[in-house]
Each structure stands twice: as structure tokens, then as C-alpha cells.
Amino acid sequence: MLQNLVLIVVIVLAVFILMRLTAGDPARMSTPVFASDEILQTYREQFGTDKPLTAQLWDFVSGLPKGDFGTSFRYQEPVFSLIWQRVPETLLLAFTALVLALVFALIVGIAGARWPGSWIDRFGIAASTFGQSAPTFWIGLMLVLIFSVNLGWFPAVGFTGWKSLVLPAIAVALAVMPADLRVIRASMMDALNQDYIRTARAFGVSEARITLFYALRNAALPLVTVVGIDLGYLLGGTIVTEVVFNYPGVGQLAIDSVNARDYPVIQAITILTAMVFVFVNLVIDLLYMALDPRIRIEA
Amino acid sequence: MDTVHDSKLNELRAALSAGQLGRRDFLKQATALGLSLSGAIGLLARWGASPVAAQDAPSGTLVIANAEPPTSAQWDSYTVFGLVDAQVASLVHDSLLGYDSVDGTIVGHLATAWEMTSPTTMQLTLREGVTFHDGAPVTAEDVKATLDRAGDPEGGMAWHGLIFPAMSVNIIDATTIEVVTEAVFGPLEKSLAVAPIFPAADIANPEIFKERAIGAGPYKWVSYTENKVTMEANTEYWGGAPGIQTVVFDYIQDANARISALLAGQADIITRCSSEQLDRVSGDDNYYVVDAPPLTQIVCIYQNRDNLASKEVRQALAFAIDRQAIVDGILMGVGKVPYSAIATNAPGYQEQPERFDYNPDKARELLAAAGFEDNLTLTMATTTLVPHQKEIDQAIAQFLEDVGISVDITTLEVGAFRTSYNQYDLTLNTLASFNYDPDFTLGFYAGATAEAVWSLNDPAIQPLIDAQRQASGDDRLAKINEMAAYLWDQQPTLYLSDELWPFIVSSKVQNYERVPVVGEPLLRFATKSE
């Protein structure tokens, strides 16, 4: 816990300092090349970037305990509410994608482990090879081309309802699915080859129960691990998709803020992401304990 | 141009629309009103093309997809430089003068008549019965509050000095005002045509600009959420209700996503397209291209000091770089090589006798004369600010290497690039005029801006600027050319190409046209069929 706190503090400082040392002047980003010094100064005053670095750091840090991440340069809105507005869309996308990926990976992975070399297994291997080798932005482009531009089934950009979710979710799901599928297939295969599975079979337990209960339960630990990795990926991995689909989520906001040098937004997104990451890891650890009595005893 | 009687013109328009007036008669009567023939033809082309559209109730939603969002959620047009800021301002606000036709003829908007009563005084008659979107009438006080602020050298307005000179407004009576400039200011009409008039109450309370925009323009500002600026038709607009009910400026960062949005019917117009995007719709009847850029130049900015302080060296660079090859090979035609120091579509543009066509031998000669023989090294910073910037910079460097100049290229990330202005000998950038007048960019070559942008301190320039500012009519065009010719000879920068602004428009949109300004003053005439 303490370790995590230290981690977050380090991230806060690193983001703050790196942005200011390397990223350039936000006032310059809002003005053309011919803007005069007076105008630049007006912008700097508005942004507070005219103050000394230490004063800026203090402004920033002193706001944090109150949940005050400052005001966005570009949107002139409190950063937290700006991000908060986007969180539902990103969560929706991330979780839809995760569920899609997991459902697919579970069905195909379990079936593949159960019947290696079967058509469904080969289909799963092909799908995961595809998902792994095709870059997300390309998948996004192709999905848009086929299902939006040519067939007109789904919107190409933006968020206007559940239909807007389908293509981005598939694009993100295709990115996380291959790892899920491989882990599920391998761990199920491993579990199904364990002696205790043979024991269950030898005692007349039904195949369905053996597969979906005994083996899956034993494959649950790797599964939780991979879901943890997925969540870590999704924290940043929706960015590309959000840009390709112009999906109004946190990822797109992050990119825009980097482009506009909107320091307060970048800082807040980084810190919140780090916190979510720490939180997710905590939940994963707890899940481990819940799932494996051996870990529970050790702890 | 003299006074144009707008009310009379509107009568003509109504008659034309109702079919009571033939085309020839329209032209006759319009020119009789003082309109130039080409201006009258422009009006006829638009008004005659859709005689009923303007009379119908506004309908449909038009989505314009841009590659950028508003600069800031700050609807004070006088402080921001962004594309979307100008687009929004041109719809939500009205100005004293404005544009009603593609030929860029200036007509009365909030003013019905105007006239120079002295070299520094323009007297204007205000249109009566015009209201802001909140129902308050547009008064002389509103005009004064707005323009006094823009004309105040101490007011801190970003546009001051670029578009607006030091000036102030005198109220003569409720419908008569005078705009008095400190010095003679030739581009005044053009400046007033892009000067949105705000309610005086808003000017007194500028914090309100962070929340919303209220104007007297053809569209009412509705909201700015999730990168979309939404506007609704102002059916009370004095010039008649606009053709389209809802206009949305959407920000779609990704170039592919923008074209996809267009092809999927989620956007009706995408702005500032690349050649790749144009290729996607070429030959497709469902789309057409409108290309009417403001005065926009892609320049390779020189720091006019050290080795580049020599005119011979700068001219050598001009000969060494094959600008046409870069435009054809990299910009793929989305560009236009100028032969003068102002944009080719700028009033007053004339091709200069010395074209600086590609001539490496000449370049070597000039370099040798300046004492350089394979021993000149220039620094260059590159990034992705300008379309195809890295390729263009590579090409420039290659051309320079070919004549024995070594180029030391540093690749910077956009933010760092923008912060490094003035630190490298060569940096690519664009210069755009926010009004339809070359004065905007010519002003960069003197004073503090000249020092900041090009490290330029040439005492010969300010008199040239003043000369064109103080002239009027055709004389002014000549003076503009004089200054352009001087700059062209001096080559304080590489005038690589005009930046074209091809907009791809869905065929569902009719009568969409542009004048060479950043905003969309003609959008109110557009209609959309579903």
C-alpha cells in the first residue's frame, strides 16, 4: 500500500516535471507563429504558466487532496469534471470489449482445449493470430470501411447510442482477445490433463461438469491474471480506437490534451490512470486469494 | 466601392425569387444600384439557382468536420485564432459589413450604407430593427463597445494590430456612427467585414464568453459539448432565415475518421482535405470539392541573420529549391506555387518578373559570389505541424545539399517545435490572413513581429506597409504589389506554396460556397436535401 502511494507520488512529480521541461509552451500551442509577446503573455497568465515552476507545482499539489486537478487550458473547465464526463463512455467501451473478448475467448478457448484441432479450435487460433498481427487502427479502419461506409450498419464516428459501441468494441476486443484465448486454451488444456480431472472422470462425473467446473476453476487463476493484464492494457489501449472512431472517451481527451499541451488534463489523466492501475492490481490480488485456498493460507 | 442600398437589393432578390424579375433585368438593376457586374452575376448565380430555398423554413442538419476543435471554450472572437473560432463567429455574429457572394464583394450587413467622410473616418448607417439572439436590439452602443475594444492598443485583444488598427467609434445618432482610425487604414472595409458585433453587455462582462455566445448572426449558438459546437437557425435574421436548421462543427482528429464520417453520411463537409482524402472521392458524384482558401501561404521561415543575412544567399536558396516539384510530388497538387511574396489569391497579387524558377547553377553562382563554396551549413527544425512537413523538409534539405549547402535537421515534437521558433535557420510554417487582405501578412515584416518571426529588421519595410495602408482603390493594389515585389526580391523567407483549402462536400448540400476568409459567411445560403 505504502509502496503504491510512493509510486503515485513519483508519477505525479515525473509527469509534472517532464511536461514542463520537454513539452513546450501551451501558450504557443494556442497561437499562430506571428502572435506577439503580449498575446503570448496574456495566454500564459490565463494558464498560470507565467508563474515560477515551484509555484505551479504548489498550486497543483495543494489542489490534489481536495480532488482539484485545476482548470483545463483548452476547455476552461475544471479538469476533473471534464474527465468525469468522458469516463462512462470509456468504461462502456472497455467493458464491452472485455466482455466480448472474454466470452469469445472462453467459448472458443474451452472448446479448443476440449477438442484440440477441431474446426472451432482452428478458427480460434486463426482469429487470435489475426487479432494479434493486425494493428488496432487498421482493424478499426477496415471495420469502418466495411460496416459503416459500405454497409451502413453502424456509425463511423462519435457516440450516439449502442450502435456506436459495436465497432470500437470489436476493435478493442480483437486486441485483447488473442492473449485471453491463448491463456484460456493453454490453462484449460493443462487443467484437463491433470490427474484430478482423470479422477473426476473415473468417478463418473459428467464431462460438462468436469470441463466447466473442475477444469475451469483450475484455469481461473491464469484467467484472472490475464484479465488483470487486459485491464492494464485497456487503460491505455482504448486510445487508438477512440481516435480512429472519434469516440468521445478519456483516451481521446488524453491525446487531444497532449497535442494542445493542456497540462492540467494530462496530469490528471496520468494520476487517475495510475490510481486505477494500483486499484485493479489490488483487486486482482484479492481475487487470487479468493480463488486459490493455497494463497489464502499463505497470506 | 460606394454605397450599396441593401434594402433595394433585397427587394430585387425577392422579385427574382418570386420569378417576377428576369435575369437580365436583375443584372441591370443591380448594377444600377452600384454593384459591380461581376458581383451582380455572383448574386444571380446564387439567388437565381435556388429561387425558393431562401424562402422555405430552415431544415436539416449540416455537420462540418474539422481536424481541430475550438482553440478554447472562449467565445470572444477577438482573442482567439483558431479555424473553428472563426467559423463559429461567422455564423453566430454579424458584422457591420460582410460577404454575400463568392467573388468577395463587400456588402452592408449591420450597416446599410457606408462612406469615407475623411481619410480616417468612415461613416456608417446602421440597419434598423435588427436584434441579438436574446431579443435585445443591436444598437450603436453595442457597435461602439465592440469596436472600441478591438481598436484599443492597450486592450490586449489578439486581433489588434493584425486586423484592427488603433481606432474608435463616435455615435452620431441612434443609426449613424463613425469609425475613426488613428492613421489611414486601407483595409478597413475588409476588417469590418470580419468584426463580429457583440452585445455591449457581454463586453462589459467578458467572463460570459466562457459560457456562451450571443450575436445577431444567422445562427444561434446552442452548445459546445464533446467537441461539437451546435448552432440553430436564427429565423429572425434580417437577411432571411438561413437554409439549414442546425449546423454542427464537429472535431474529428483522425484524417481517416473524417473521411469515413463523410462517406458514412455522418458529416456533410470535411474541411482542409489532403490529396489522399480527395482521392477517396474523386469521380464520385455524391461529393464535390469547394476550394476557396483564405490568403494562406506555406513558407519556409528563415532567420535573417548570420549567413542568411545576405540577400544573395537567400536568393540562392530560392533558385536552389524546386518549389513546383515539391508541390507536385509531395502536396500532390494541393498547393500553388506563388511568384510573389503574397498569396496568389490576394488582392494585388501580381507575378514578379524574376520568378526564381529552379536553377541550381544560378544558386551556386550566387553562393560563390557571397563567398560560400560547399561550406555553408544551415540548421533546420522539422515536425508535423504543416501537412507533409517531414517530406517537404527532407526535399528542401536535399535541394540545398545539391548546391553545396549542408542542412542540419533536428526533428522536434510539435509542441517543442512551436516553442523553438527563432532558434533554427529554417522552419516550415503557414501564414494565414484572417481577413481577405494581404495587409494582414505584410504587417509581419516590420516591428516586433518581424523580429520575432524572421529576425528581420529592415527599415525599408515600414514605409512600404504604411504606403499600402494609406492608399485606397486600385492605387492600393499597386502599393501592395510594390511591397510584395520588394519582399520578393529580398526573399526574407521561402515562399514555397499557397496552401489550398479543399473542402469535400456531400452533394446533399446545395449552394455551399466560400469566400477567401477563414469563417463561413456564405453558409446561410446553403440548403440540404435529405
Next chain:
Amino acid sequence: MVSSLPTDRAPALSVRNLTTVFQTREGVVRAVDNLSFDVYPGECVGIVGESGSGKSVASLSIMGLIGYPGRVDQGQVEFGGRDLLLLNDKQMRSIRGTQIGIIFQDPLTALNPLFTVGRQMTDVVRAHRKVSKSDAAALAVEKLRLVGVSAPESRLSAYPWELSGGLRQRVAIAMALLLDPQLIIADEPTTALDVSIQAQIIELLRSLKDQLNFSLIFVSHDLGVIRSIADRVIVMYAGHTLETSQVDALFQQPNHPYTAALLGSAPTLASDPNQPLPAIEGRLPSLNNVPKGCVFAPRCHFSTERCVSERPLLQTAGQDGRQVACFYPLGAPVNEGVGR
């Protein structure tokens, strides 16, 4: 120990010509080749052989538990008047655990580490009988008590890895006994255990068999262990049956040179566990490359040309159904002029 064949009764299990093959990269291997034997009610048949000789495959074949890449190629497994090899999955499942129980070698891996002992036992009960959880638990407690687990109620909530090796194997035995099967197959149930515990478990199995009167197939690579529990013994080598005999007779006079070698190398319960075992020279042949003649010929001190070129069939040798697959059985009258 029974010294004569209980021919007066029908066998509980009758295996005929059982052949199980595996598809491997190198080709099809015959892990069990033409195995035939009977198990009479209340009898204990031992199967002995070196590691890899096909003992487990034989056990699993009987249970219908050979999965890909293996399959039973031919044979019959008569049990309860039916040929188990002809049953469908559902019918076979209803026999597993109820009529045939099995005990595996290593109870640590054979029991599921993520489920409690109670959970695993009640699951087996509820896979076959519609009883409540508590009734199933009661049955589990009863069987745990039967195999000598102290405080059985409290063991129900223990995980297998929380128990000692011996206790774990008792749990496995209790599980096999849960639904009172007529036949129990114990596949090296003591191999993974300490020597002292081995004896306890064997003693437990013997007493349970006498008490409950089930038939027992006891698999081991250790003749000493077989001797202490089995009535009859089958000696397997590379999938083949080399000799079958009453246990006593076998120990008195092994007929097959391999059996003799096994006896020579067999540790007894009394032998010093610190002394290395005298191993049989050479190695079991690879199943991909089984000798054309007698499978043991390459390691046999007595092998002849004939042994190498021709495979000896299992033939009756003496009384009590004793059989041996050798041209020159030990202790037999000298035939064909080749003496020893």
C-alpha cells in the same frame, strides 16, 4: 490366501484380448497387447511390471478412460454381464465410481487442490445419486471412518494438500469405496508413499477387501508388494503378458526369465530401503520398436535365435491356470534339446 481357482463362480471381470494403442508421432504403439485375464469375486489380481509396461493403460482401458491419442483397438471387458467396451459414454459413466472404483498412484495430484475433501467426495455421490448435500456428506464421513481416518467430520473441510500423504491416500480409498463398488482397481496405490505408510495402506486394503468382499486389481511394479496382497499375478512387459500365475507358485518357481529377474531385483518390505536395488540390466524396449520375437529377448540371458525371430505365445504351463510366454520356461522339463 486362496490357493485354487474359484472356478465354481463366474468371474466378476473378464478381460479378453485387450489391445490398446496410441497414435504417436513415430506411429501407432501398442501399449497393451492382447491382454486377457479374469478377476473373480473377492479375488485380488496383481499386475506387475516395470515402469512403462502398460499397467496403467490396462487399468484405464478397463474403465474406458483411454482418451486421445489412445484408443482400445480390440478386445472385450466383460463386467456385470456386459461388455464395457461397447457401452456409450453415459452408460459407462454410470458404472464408474458406482460399480468400479479406482485408486490412483499419487493422491496429491489425483485430488483437486482447489476443492475440499468433503466437496470432492460429495460431488461423486451426487453425480450418481439424488441425495442432499448433507446426506452425501454423511456417507463421506462413514467411508472416511471405515478407512481409519480419525475425526472424519473435520477432514471434510480440509484441502488435500493440508493432509499427510498417508491420510490423503486413505481419503482416496474412501472415495473409491463411497458407493460400494464390486471391483476396485488400485493403480500403484502405495508407490508415492513412505515405506512405513505403504505397509499400512496395503494392510488397510487387504482388510477392507476381506471385510467388504470386493474384487481388487492391484497394480504395482513391486513384486514384494504384490506378494503381500494378491492371489494371482500377471507379469507384464512392454504391453505383453509374459506370465500369469498364482502368487505362491510364482514365488516358488518363476517360469519366465523376466519374472525371475524381477524377483531377483524385487525389494521386499523387509529389505533395507537404503540399499540400491539390483536392477535388471538393459531397458524396456521402446514401444515404437518392439522386438519381432520375444519382447524380453534383448535383455534375456537365455535368449536364442528363435527368441529373437519368433514371438512365443502365452501357453498353459502347469496347474491353476498358470501361463507363460517363453520358449524356454524356467523350471520346466527340458524340451527340444536345449538345457540350462
